[in-house]
Structures are given as structure tokens and as C-alpha cells.
Amino acid sequence: MAKPDDRSNNVERLQQMVENTQQNIQEANESVQNTDMTSQQKEQIKNKNERREESIQSFQSEIEDEQSYRNNQ
Template identity: 60%
Template sequence: MAKKDDRSNNVERLEAMVENTEENIEEASSTLNNRHLSEQEKNNIRHKNERREQSIEAFKNEIADEKGDREHGRI
């Protein structure tokens, strides 16, 4: 039998994911100051941070959806 979809903590889980991703961006950005990194490594970090920013936007959109579902009693 399939497990029931429990969305009761989705907002909190997504908010934690946003926070963790923002921390990863910060850490990666400070790594860019390492003078021993090659330009390729720095570019890889920059591109990864761009993808992280996109993920944060997606998380925030999902948070808004989940909050809306809560407000309308769908969760």
C-alpha cells in the first residue's frame, strides 16, 4: 500500500533548504578569494552558485504554493 503524502511540514522543510543553499552560496563565494584556484575552478563555482540561486527561487515559489494550500485548507 502506498504511503500517504504528508505535506504538513513542507513549508518548514523548504525554508530550511533555502537557508542551507544560501549558506552554500556564501561559503562558495568566499572560496573564490582563494588565490590558488584556477580560473576554471572559479568559473565552476560561479556557475554552481547561479544554479543555486535558481533553486532558491524555485524553493520560494513552492513555499508560496504550500502556504496557499495551507490557507485554503488543502493541507
């Protein structure tokens, strides 16, 4: 028998994911500034941070959906 869908902590979990991703972006930017890297390595970090920004947008959209779900319960 499948477990019921427990959405009670989804907003908090998603918000934590946003915060962690923002911290990863910040740390990556600091790493680029404080270490010697090839231009290729810098470009890879830039691309990864762009993907992280896209993830944050997705997380925020999910947070809105979850908030709406909570408000309608």
C-alpha cells in the same frame, strides 16, 4: 497501500533548504576569495552558484504554493 501525502512540514523543510543553499553560496564565494584557484575553478563555482540561485527561486515558489495549500485547508 500508499501512504497519505503528508504536507504538514513542507514549508519548514523548503525554508531550511533555502537557508542551506544560501549558506553554500556564501561559503563558495568565501572560498573563491580566500584560496588560490584557477580561473576555470572560479568559473565552475560561479556557474554552480547561479544554479543554486535558480534553485532558491524554485524553493521559494514551492513555499508559496505550500502556504496557499495550508491556507485553503
